[in-house]
Amino acid sequence: MSLLITDECINCDVCEPECPNNAISVGPQIYVIDPALCTECVGHYDTPQCREVCPVDCIIGDPRHPESASELEQKFRRLTGQA
Template structure:
């Protein structure tokens, strides 16, 4: 499952540098996570680092991008190939 940053985001800038897949960027009003790049840190860490550092706990599972652990691992392998 890719993650999603809700509108409760305070734009504190701590999540973006923690993402090993460069999936987080500033959107029109607050940070956003690109579902195509988010692996929930599978392959890199035991838990999503953006959620670990978020002071307002505004990062949730994206209900529109539900993926299995196997799919997340395959995405990680595709993103890190080459």
């Protein structure tokens, strides 16, 4: 599933540059993740890099965008032109 940044975000700026898909951007109040671009780093890394660097653990699975590992792999292929 896509990831979601919760209201606990402190706008520390460490997650955005870690995203290989450029899915993270500055929102009106906190950083946001574009579910159309988030693959949980599938195809790039073994674990979501934003979660690895987040100092407050405010990045969770987005229940509004459930996706299987296979679907995330397909999204990765589509985003990188490997489809």
